[in-house]
Amino acid sequence: MEKIDRRYIFLAILLLVLVPLLVPIGLPIRVSREVQSGYDAVAEIPDGSTAYFAADYDPATMPELHPMALAALDQLFSKNCKVIGACLWPAGPPLLEDALRRIGEERYGKKYGVDFVNLGYKPGNEVAMVSVGRSIRATFPTDFYGTPVESLEVMRGAASLTDMAILVNISAGYPGTKEWVQQVQSRYHVTMVAGCTAVSTPEYYPYFQSGQLSGLIGGMAGAAEYEKLVGKLGTATRGMDAQSLGHLAIIAFIVLGNVLYFATKKKAP
């Protein structure tokens, strides 16, 4: 079995991921309870209220997390909510900017500084989170472009996280969902919905069951479910066929690897 060139495995994965992206199968998507709860939590906030959008991810996880960020922003802007976006990951602000402009400005005609703002990056991890909980303006005196936040219309009446109708966090790891729950949600009792990578989702199930998280969007599958609920099918929905076949391939490799291993072991003296 050691003689099998692993490049054949790489080639199989490449084909199984690439072909469904080029020729979609269109497998039906089932909405899970966690994602439905997240959608409902956003739907329940009053129209026109203000949301804090914590985009704690970077380009490495962009294919998995950006679609759910777009879908969540779509739902918020469709309710005429004002969005205050910020990042605790240094490479996050340009991605947040892309998401806010693409959905807010291009799709819903919202204006920067009036309906949404990108506050950029702030170091400090948990310290910055608690600081945002106390005072957004003290933590982010200027936005991504260096404009004083006091001069922005969207920041009026948005002093701290307790003024927010909801906290939406898209998280690729540390600092992210766990820290937002521990440092901010449990302290200020703000309604919180989290979206995270598939690999980290199991870690946040206890927070969803306890009610600290009102919704949990896990990985590309969760993003595809959210896209279905919002009614705007995007890259996550298109990626689900590829992910389905990818999972099937990995299962097949586990089975095949074990069959070959035990067959070889039996033959050995």
Place this chain on the structure above:
Amino acid sequence: MKKEVPLLITAIFGSFMVIDYFVPHPSVSAVGETLQQWAIIVISFSYVLGVANIARVNGEKISKRSRDWPFAIPLLMGLAFMLGVGIFGGIGERTLFNDFFLYAYTPMSGTMFSLLAFFIASAAFRSFRVRTLEAGLLAVAAVIVMLGRVPVGAEIWDKLPGIADWINNVPQMAAKRAILIGAALGAISTGLKIILGLERNYLGGE
């Protein structure tokens, strides 16, 4: 004094932040807010140190022709270039910095992360052996959850997503809760030891 002063600062500020969490009085909160701003400023300076350290380590690597030294050249060039275009050209939309970020760094970073899929497939084939009962349980749970989380699972068997949800919501969550509670107790214990000066590793490996 080199030890006593940092220990005293840690004890005072650490204790105050604990009090700040439990006492929501405006006077306490005001001091807490100031301390947090100080912390953010101090942490920001660590980035300057980080950049200086990268420049020093990789500069030495090039000058000494250490192992893989040619790779240090594009690293330093990239660092200097992005710093330069960011400082002099701005970082907003339609800037050179943003273009390089979105069209060079983003796809390269995504590519590195996506390589995981290939390595996971290879590892699944070459290393995941069901030699024990525990490994068998792990394999069965993994297969159910992997299938249950994607649309093809429901196409194979409509009960699969429900079983995957049960695995996530019952046994997985019980184990995760135990780990979280254990880690939280450990964090409280370590925090107290640092505040009381019993844990001094942060001072430099004492």
